[in-house]
Amino acid sequence: MSFFIRNVGRGGETQKRKLNGHRGKIFKSQSTSKRLKKANKFVHDDNESIASTDEEFAEENLRNKTEKFETETDEEEETAQEKSLRLAKKYLQEIEEEEKDRAEFEESAVAQRLREEYLEQKGRLRKTVASNYIGHNKLILLRCKEHKGPITCICLSNDGSILYSGSKDGSLVKWSVKEKIKLKAIRGKRGKTKDGMKSIRCMAISTDGKFLVIGAIGCNDIKVFSGDTLDHIKNLQGHRKFVSGLIFRKDTHTLYSASEDRSMKVWNLDDMAYVESLFGHQSGITFIDALSRERAITSGGYDGTIRIWKIVEESQLIFNGHNLGNSIDVVKLINEENFFSGGDDGQLCVWGCLKKKPLCSVPEAHGRDETNGQPMWISSIATLLNTDLVASGSRNGVIKLWQCGQDFRSLNLLFEIKLTGFINALTFTPDGNQLIAGVGSEHRNGSWWRIPEAKNSIVIIPLKHK
Template structure:
């Protein structure tokens, strides 16, 4: 009802008044409408101009490399060919990736997780380039141990004078050092072994003088804590990969397990009859050690609380290194041995691997070894400064010499850079664990040996 009433009012006596009001304001309404129309027209015109300008730019870009007289048909044909080429390249890359890269990567990840990965890389190495020398005043005595961060950016070196130096491998300069001879309250008297955790958080050093394991912050080189428990001097240290679990070996014939997140002792492992000379570990919860004069290598299965014993036929085992979880390398009184975890005897033995001494005719001592993890490339160093690079051939049943490098001094420690492009060597005038002889003409320094590889 009200709806109709309002309509009647608009048509009644007041209609004239309303018309007059509308007539009085007509100019105002007309001006507003005109203004809105002008704005709309300007907006439309602006949009048209921008659109035309954009088309012009697109045409210029598409035709910039083409002839000015190209016909529409020729242009269409050229663009079709270009599109087909792009599609073909995409499909080729996709096929190659799907068929090769993914399968290869998944297979490598699976084998690495199982500890069975074996990359064939040794055939790519043809020799070496000019040496790079790292030397500083902090190391006044023989270099005994070196270790490298998992990313390959930093190198740590230790000396018989107790000094420890952190190096940058990006520019081969010293970053920071810890003075030796116990000059600091928490300093070290004699370093014979070093290890750095995979995450780059901890650096540990074995001190002969105090029988302690010194723990440092690997980034700042600040002292954190002493780990005490060994009754003999510590001869070997290694972190389990991707963990803060530390394994230590010592002259007291036992292996100790530590948790560095809690800075706590976990357990001790016994079995060797003589002083342990070296220790190594990878990702599995196990460690491998060499027993020096007891001529044994032991694989410690920590979870199973058992051990595997491998007996060598030599007189002394100086060092042992894992290649992967299935194979490992050992060396000592002149012999270089390649082992498999499933056999008690070496798969391959190279007798007098570094020849005989010119003075006494005896086999030259192999003082250190190194392995490029999960590959067929290994190296050995002797007491006369010779470094030999080997290939594990015939399914890890033989060792073939690739080339040798001559350096003056005792090769006390060696490590490959993670990319396999360099071998870093710690050289000294004296052997790592003794002072029964001195090579006066040698220099206490670190030598970086850059490798030369075949051009792909």
């Protein structure tokens, strides 16, 4: 039984899935003999229309048209292999230009970068940096009048210069990370703007910063905004319940969405079109993540499973983890082969794509609640991609930074950062110099507890290195 439902066009014809935002088209190529025949006919027709007294003009005219036809024919005859070679040479030239602009240029810089990109794609790139982190400098607090409710989600632009944050009151704010100021904002439900949202649950920004997408409670649509101006572009309709997770496939406009309706959907934002649906979870999906590969990873809440969806192969890998009866609330990739998970049982688990059981698990990673004796929920996880550094946040306001051991078989605590409130969202800047937290007086998924003294804010944590 297939877990994938494709978009079906008119007349019952199944549409081809889009690859990198383009539908496949089939063109019938003409043979060389047919093209020459066409050229001869073209020349013959022109000969008949020219007077004998203008023979020199006719010859010149025919020569120009024949040369133009031959040029067009040569362009059409570029093979797929030749095109790939041409694009590869162009890419190498671009890398060389980028590396030459740096202060220190080495002959092996291009080869080193290509090697790292290859290892990253294969999920084998791992930089050991965690041991260099020894603490943090003074915390920087960002607050604004639009965020009256708890911060539920944040996302960073690809270069780490722009931060977007969403709140339970439906407000959306764009920040400058370098200048630590608010750039633009959209008020929530209390505002008068037509794009007002009841309660933002999740958001994602495309790699090029062109599209910002929002999922909100009270609306089953995905709202698409301009990442630059925050102008509303379109609503993507298809989910039957609110959208709980959004992520762009790296370097593309392919969007993956997860919902409380237990489905995951694939969208192409170049055409603002739905592509296909994926089913399998037995409970509402709580989180979604993806990197460069054409696959996504989701956590299934109270169904106790994590699933890796292989889009091309039309298959899924199922991981059963955590304690039976507990909810898996967050899942986060650190590279293409390893990921972390956390939930209301307090466990922080490390996984490998090739094993059904965790490689490592830290039970009660954030301790126990003194009032009720229950484990502290893990509400957020951040990873510094392709390294050994990970951070986890809990409902008691504590952020812990961890170092991954050899082959992700162990987790060692580096240090703690204590805040007040629920740590609903975490993200590292790409250079690893800062950790950014979204803090609220309530959990992002509900209002079971409330911490009145907590400030709904963005906290920028400058990290100290050796």
